[in-house]
Amino acid sequence: MSVSPAYGSLVTILSIDGGGMRGVIPAVVLEYLETQLQELDGRDVRLADYFDVISGTSTGGLITAMLTAPDEHNRPLYAAKDIKPFYLEHCPKIFPQNKGILAPVKNLFNAVTGPKYDGEYLHKLMKDLLKETKLSQTVTNVVIPTFDIRLLQPTIFSSYMIESTPYLDANLADICISTSAAPTFFPAYYFENHGREFNLIDGGVVANNPTRLAMSEVTKQLIMKNPDFFVMPTPVDYKHFLVISLGTGTVTNEYKYNSKMAATWGVLGWLYNGMSTPLVDIFTQSRADLIDNMNTVIFQALNATKNYLRIQDDTLTGQVSSVDIATEENLKELVIAGDILLRKPASMVNLETGRQEPINGGGTNKEALKRFAKKLSDERRLRLAQSSKA
Secondary structure (H helix, E strand, O other): OOOOHHHOOOEEEEEEOOOHHHHHHHHHHHHHHHHHHHHHHOOOOOHHHOOOEEEEOOHHHHHHHHHHOEOOOOOEOOOHHHHHHHHHHHHHHHOOOOOOOOHHHHHHHHHHHOOOOOOHHHHHHHHHHHOOOEHHHOOOEEEEEEEEOOOOEEEEEEHHHOOOOHHHOOEHHHHHHHHOOOOOOOOOEEEEEOOEEEEEEOOHHHHOOOHHHHHHHHHHHHHOOOOOOOOOOOOOOHHHEEEEEEOOOOEOOOOOOOHHHHOOOOHHHHHOEOOEOHHHHHHHHHHHHHHHHHHHHHHHHOOOHHHEEEEOOOOEOHHHHOOOOOOHHHHHHHHHHHHHHHHOEOEEEOOOOOOEEEOOOOOEHHHHHHHHHHHHHHHHHHHHHHHHHO
16 A cells, blocks of 8 residues: 655655566566565565656556556556566567568568567557556556657656646556557557547657656656645755666677767668667667766765665677567576676766766665665655554
8 A cells, every 4th residue: 555755754766767578677676676575564565555656668667557557456456576477478479570581681671661560469468458447547656758759749648647637647558558669669659538639659769767757747746735745845855755767778888889880871770780770779778878867966966875776787788688589588588687687786877987886885786675675664654654643
């Protein structure tokens, strides 16, 4: 059960990047975090009980929906432990692979003539999974970005905006399909809600790392003096934010592209290079890294770095770094990558070099998540105690 932050001392935020099949990596991390919370508060608790906002882009948006959509008892539809097997089962069907000696030719032809995948399996899967569940029915607040190509502007599906903007109270299935409609990979998605037309593509165009979006949505509520929030000295007093931001992995520092390669690319080269799509890789990763840099600056400036945890793997290589080469072998490698990531040192971006570096005395990501689980548990217990007195 989640309780209003008005009864507590922190605003708690969970954010999950986009990244296609690489959503397996945050799924592994989330499973560990939830087990730590269950050790503290019992096996029936779920991540949504602890976070005021869960935000996700693309594959992160799907995970967000799974963690927050209600079941028949108004509890989260999925436990965190269920997300990894869900990905292992469905990714090969969402991203069916061309096989045989002509596979590279077929991939190139698809890149030129239309989206690589028709999206039919993903669309049916989302609608079967989420049915007619609306954004307003989630068990905690969510923020999921998309981009409207007709209006040429972002459309942010935010629980906080439903009352003032009713047409945003769309079906979660439509929202998930939209935020996952990555250019060149899936077709753009059209739907109508409350008389409003939506022509949407992947939220990664807006914010592949949606952490700042979630923080901004909370800040707007503080500015508007939403009574569901306790009173901070200022709306941007981020010392009272507790933020966990999960990446989906990126290519190793042995650089994937270089200027000599790109100097020869035309339209096709930017859209298809080997088994990757440089244009998509570049704009999604640049946005994710920029947001992490901004967050690091803010939390360092406020001497509140212990309230911000970014977990990201920047050592993926080869096909495992792809968003869509969903072979059984690659998916298993992503599970392994997630397990290894938990054992790696907790890191923070060095603002001078732009590289992730171990936090002095930060321990491993496992240890950092255990500390954050304790903070989340303490905050929830405080809220429950205060609400019972009200």
